[in-house]
Amino acid sequence: MKFGVLRFPGSCDEVDAQLAASKVGEAVLLWHGDRDLQDVDAVIVPGGFSYGDYLRAGAIARFSPVMESVVEFAGDGGLVLGICNGFQVLCEAGLLPGALLPNANRRFTFRQVSLEVVEPGTSFTSECEAGERLSIPAKHGSGRYYADEATLEALEQNGQVVLRYEPAENFNGSLRDIAGVRNEAGNVFGLMPHPEHAVDALTGSTDGLRIFESMRAAAEGAHA
Amino acid sequence: MRARVLVRPKEGILDPQGEAVERALPALGFGGVSEVRIGRMVELEIDDPSQLEEISGKLLANPLVEDFEIELLDPAAQ
């Protein structure tokens, strides 16, 4: 299993994501200016502040050459995980529905949050149980998930709402407490909290590892 | 040519920044202010203003959540 982690100018958590992914497989960094995805089995669009988050989080990064390849890769059914800024980039790129707006509390906020696994059957949560709670840190300034009512309804109907904040922990004001969504095809998933920062008991919880393990299971299933 | 693009949150979308300003005003002694909405303003020099629509829709604003308005600025008026 080979993960590719994108690196934009201004990415911050790309090495963390690489470290986390390398616990379940091989992980390489993919430079924003290169179109070659190096035959990876899954792409991670990491957190941080690509292009300083100037204008809007993710707005500039989505135009980078590597993103053209990622859009193609996703179109062919490749697994794509967007974390935090990566989630924002995927929304801006149209790979995921909705948008991430500035936090309702108007501040960058770092907090360990508890997430409900709404959809355990996905390629990103197959190692979780329905209703299970994952303890994972969140840290962002623009994490308020927004989509119009019709889209939200459709997301719920199609099982695209994968993770929700415990209602009391939804500090960013996301609609319907949405913390993570997938696309209709199920191969692209974005979430605001940082599973790559929850893969080692020494530095926090290990609940985030389940996301990466699920991806490995999905990728290996696809190969088999 | 100098141009200005005004980007504002779409109606119905919560604007916490605007709300905070609205809440802060009475304490500073300013009453009678309401419906505060905060958006972005981009000003630029552009050779071909016909590109502005595309630049705005693709980059400067996210049409899902924002509306934009283009103003061409008369250099004389500046």
Place this chain on the structure above:
Amino acid sequence: MRARVLVRPKEGILDPQGEAVERALPALGFGGVSEVRIGRMVELEIDDPSQLEEISGKLLANPLVEDFEIELLDPAAQ
């Protein structure tokens, strides 16, 4: 009355956002854009527009690094 306050980085003050957008544009296929400056736009309903000057200087803009401009909006034109 509806009013708009445009807030922009003072001349000479670094505008990292504007610079980042300017550098990004050519790669998106938009050439010929320069002097990009990014600011804020505040729109509001105000009973007494004569207060706007003070509100802008105190709350909406940071006069050390930003200039502001007030526009009163004719409701008919909206």
Place this chain on the structure above:
Amino acid sequence: MPEELPTLDDAVALGLTAEEYELACEKQGRPPNQVELAMYSLLWSEHCAYKHSKKLLGTLPTEGSAVIMGPGENAGAVDVGDGLACAFKVESHNHPSAVEPFQGAATGVGGILRDIFAIGARPVAVLDSLRFGDVRSSERSRYLLEHAVAGIGHYGNSIGVPNIGGEVYFEEPYEQNCLVNAMALGLAESEKMIRSAAAGVGNVVLLYGASTGRDGIGGASVLASAELGEADDSKRPTVQVGDPFEEKKLLECSLELLERGLLVSLQDLGAAGLTSSACEMASKGEVGIDLDVAKVPLREADMEPFEIMVSESQERMLCIVRPEDVEAVRECCEKWEVSSAAIGEVTDSRRMRVFSGEELVGDMPVEALVDDCPLYDLAPERPTEPLYPPPPATVAADAGPQETLLELLGAPNLASRRPLFEQYDSIVQSRTVRRPEETDAAVLVLPSGAGLGVSIDGNGRRVAADPYRGAVATVLECAANLACVGAKPLGTTNNLNFGNPEKPHVAWQLTESVRGIGDACRALDAPIVGGNVSLYNEAPSGPIYPTPVIGMVGLLPDAARCGHLGFVEEGEAIALVGRFRPSLAASELARLRGEPLPDGLPEIDVAQVAATQEAVREAVRGGRISSAHDIAEGGLAVALAECCLAGSIGATVELDPEALTDGSLDAALFGEAPGGFIISGHQGAIEELAAQVGLAVIGHVGGEKLSLDAGGERPEWTLDQLRAAHDGLVACFP
């Protein structure tokens, strides 16, 4: 070059004294021109020349077995094993933050990070130390707090360096002069670190990073030639705006250049911009440098040579490159989307020559600029009158312990810092073993599995009461914090925030404090490897509290063993460790009661405190105890409450005030002194520890309440009550 030479008046307006101006004329053999005067005035400023502190700094201990780089470079560094060095330094950005707190604090973080990667270390952490006026009564202080914290968060979060700790205090003497100090740490392979001395005649001087604008040229604008007169004042902004995105690229680019061995030497541009960086590099390398300001990439077209030389535009670096490597350096810069320009050359002239194209616009001996600034002796005098008025009283002197503990926990100086640190990313880079409020010192895990402990501390009120002992206590508190996570000090950095040193009583505070820092660092074998000095923090009402801020770095063999400050397990014993002799003198409670500062603090037995710290450190490292917390502001009762809150578990404690003090219950519960720790663990382990260090078992962990039995009083508090009180700062961040 404008024909008209600047005058003595211009020199004075730039901050030089008449004597200094004469000396500059003498060094030049003629009156300096515009560019030269601008450069002399900056390099001979307090900030660059340490005119009033250099002699004192020379008394600090700077040598030790772990020291790899001492003071004199952009940052100091200590050996942390396995061929790795930890670089660290603290720096102030007080004045810019008082003017514009968001940008001032943000660029403060940006500046200290550049110092770290300027020696080739990857920044791995930021800490911050803040002082404001009383946020309860001062709206301006609330504004400064809110925006400075936002600025620190903005820069660190965006660039991806975790903020792992800090401290903030609120006292009236900082009302007009807030303090914003930032500390950064970096890691480097010891062998790959780089110095700033220019070398190699004929080598190229290359500037890379952001373009140069009129940022921060403030004072020097008196030199503007007539064409750009008063009407254009608005064109001369003094506020520097930080761009963390630019710095992130600069950082990655710099580290790649070093990794590939393309640089001879490297220096960041900080205060006094190109002037200071180029002259320092030339001075350290004992060479000359020719610069051409026409080659400097500008943000604004019409800048004059002197403006380019003094601009403090952020996010720029200067390096020396062998001619054959220039191409490769520029390619690397392009890859990182960082602009670069060859702007000069290393010469053997030992002169700093500034050209504007063909024209020579400044020509000065490097030695005169860097080494010949006059140094001044301080004239310290112990004040005979109190320097600071007592703070307003907010707690009645006869309030009982029940109420007093809640008042203390909610006081701005003691309340939970959660509303601040929640605005900081403390975990990026995946090294953070303990998050804020989990331990007294921050802990990062190293590749070897060892832990790096870091603490930053200062207590201006206690230093004001007794500059020598207060400074000793500050250093000891840093070491105590390290002991609580099992870390042994390796090295220290310091930031001396004081008032006007030309005033005898400030000179006395400064002299005594530096003596205290030196003695304590010697006793702990934690030498000073770097620091910063910020003087003239004065308002018409007087100086700030003398505020030496100490940052200390230590090592623990196994990061997994760093423990917690919070109580852990129901039924475990609680012990008070150390010969703890608390007193209310200059304590937080005395402050809340509006008491004047005492003239002096009780004597400190440094050896005794150090021995206690060692015992605690060994117990933590050995995994023999469950929790450790040092007793600091607010005393024993506050420390116990913090242990309960951090562990979300109660405690029952019995105390004999007579054993600690002359019998005063208030002093026993809320008095302060170095050398006391609260630990918890299995009864057996605690008893074993008692054989090595003085300790008294005072209670046990458990339940939902903190219950005390002391001197006939039996106050108790539910955890919810304690928590509600502890949230006292939340209101400052609406």
